[in-house]
Amino acid sequence: MTIRTRAVVLALSAASVLWTVSAATAQQIPVKLGILADMGGAYSDIGGMGVVEATKLAIEDFRKRPGADKLKIDLVHADSQNKTDIAAGIARRWIDNEGVDAILDLPTSAVALATIPVIQEKNKVALVTAAATSDITGKSCSPNAVHWTYDTWAVSRGTAAAVTKAGGKTWFFVTADYAFGHALERDAGAVVVENGGKVLGAVRHPFENKDFASYLLQAQGSGAQIIGLTNAGADTINTIKQAAEFGIGLDGKQKLAGMLLFITDIHSLGLKVAQGLNLTTAFYWDLDEKTRDFGNRFAARHGGRYPSMTQAGAYSSTLAYLTAVQKAGSAKDGRAVLAAMRDAGTFDDPLFGPTTLRIDGRAVHRMLLLQVKKPEESKKPWDYFNVVATIPAEEAFRPLKDGGCPLVK
Template sequence: MNHRLAIPSIALAVAALFSSGANAQTPVKIGVLTDLSGIFSDIGGMGAVEATKMAVEDFRKLPEAEKLKIEVVHVDGLNKPDVASAIARKWFDTEGVDVLVDLPTSAISLAVAPLVKEKNKVALFTASGSSDLTGKGCTPNSVHWTYDTWALAHGTADAITKAGGKTWYFLTADFALGQWLERDATPVIQANGGKVVGGLRHPTDTKDFSSYLLQAQASKAQVIGLANAGGDTINAIKSASEFGIVQGGQKLAGMLLFISDIHSLGLQTAQGLQLTTAFYWDQNDKTRAFGERFAARNKQRYPSMNQAGAYSATMAYLKAVAKVGSAKDGVAVVKAMREAGTFDDPLFGKTTLREDGRVTHDMMLVEVKKPEESKKPYDYYKVLTVIPADQAFRPLKDGGCPLVN
């Protein structure tokens, strides 16, 4: 063998290997685990998929995007924790998914979070409400974007109780989110001199609220708190309108309402409702640009705060992956997201990821406009007050997250 010929050949082979490695892209696979067919499909669903894809498109315009090969997949979790967990496990084990986005119920998120930690992936909870996700259920692999039950309760319940709504009766969805909404609102009501005089729990996807509302009406409570979401909230408000509950002097408090809910109800029915939201598409030039672009590709439906959350969380995640150089170590990616510090998100403003996984930003207390006040499609909210980030979310020390010293 001619060793003088072999050495240059080996050198060329090594150089070629390093050259191909330098040009290789890091694969990143995003799984949008959402509700495509149920009562939460309007607030997430294909809109959450589109928002995630929009984030990928915008990220690809950045210089660091050249490092990554990004794929987005989506599936309907049927709002069932066991189904969603099985899908997530399959995605992680055999299909190369690195991160989950959306996750439409708190029960799903609380079930999936330990699996995400076990597999060292990342979960971006952009559509789940339970504040336990950043409390006793926190993990180093979880990021809770958009809102939580503590923030919603302290926004809406605080404002309504201070305005004179001292006695409350809750209609609560009998699943994790509803229970946590009621749980987090109750001490706020009591701290403002009010009290909860009663309540009922109803099944998810209830079509007929007549019997529940008759009992709420009979309670004589000043405020009927709707601790539910999506189609349940819409059906309850429609039924309350038919029963003349507001006309009779009682007030409805939607603890979790979305702009898609207001659209389904119509301003004639929804006018005057107060609610807390993390995002409103018509707030400023950046949110309007996003809202109009989203509507153009989503059948002229404007984005909910969950869909906005899917966009912003995906963008922050991809920037962190590019910094780390890989999506394979979920803890390292979440750490990089946190180390980005406070940044100016185009949809949520000044935004920070805390060590308990809670993303903080300003929240807004808004009131639904009267029909004559609305001047264009989805022109539905009047912003009553902006709740600063450091007041909008539960203090870090009070959550009980084991990651917090």
């Protein structure tokens, strides 16, 4: 072979390799996820960068599945600052200019309700894993939104029912004064009345409040047996800490009931303060072999901190979404992707167990009623709960017919 001939062969071989690589790249399905979370505010502990780590774990685990190499997956994240205008603006920019196909987390109910219409207009997908209001699958339901982890109806149904049935018949609520708090107070109050209790009143406080003295005094003055905390994150932590300073919950006359508590809240409070509290959650890392595996892998990457249910929801929903994109053959048509997810029927989610996606966007799975352990009962780091009951999927969430979702016929 002459030098000239060899050069021609090498050139043709290089061109063939480049063509093969280009063809393989062209055949890949591009899909881009955007995490819109609270990175530094009241909900950063339950979400924040932990959501990013959980989503990365989901992408890594998905890539181990057969055929997963057909998807070219990218990930971006941003701080919503818990402001509706900022969140909606980021969502619009991501979709219009950066090719984002699905947005997950959405840390507050107000942010979710403001952002979902933008996502619907662009026919992309909202994976709501952090916002709580049950209106997301009720009057404000969307064909482009999935409410994955929990909602105000579900957490109220577990905790408020258990406390009322145990003898806590009179209630007074301390409520975060925005969409989430209002929905949680509404849903919890309905459960109290349904189980033979009575709501004596409520007081509402600003979001990200610091001083709860006046609100707690009103709750104490109500004479209610149960002070229901219809707030979340740092607001709940501050309420419980300041209640202890007033002796509320310690003298036996009145008890606190947190309607939305996370494992990260218990970690911040400590078992000495939090012991005995009931809470309803979609996820506990120490429940079984699969949840422990995820919890330990997550903690190893997140400074030893174990996952909240919203962080677990990011992992779970990402896996389900990517599976649906693979089935649909494209991420561009959001409604088609969600149709593929619904068509999967009931699938065995590694963290939440058997899960089904309904037409109203509600992901239906089991919920857990937990009780915070006494300090002497905890045997290892983040060993915080006893499982009181498992709430079956068919009981855990509001019946489809009762939500008022316009998509339900």
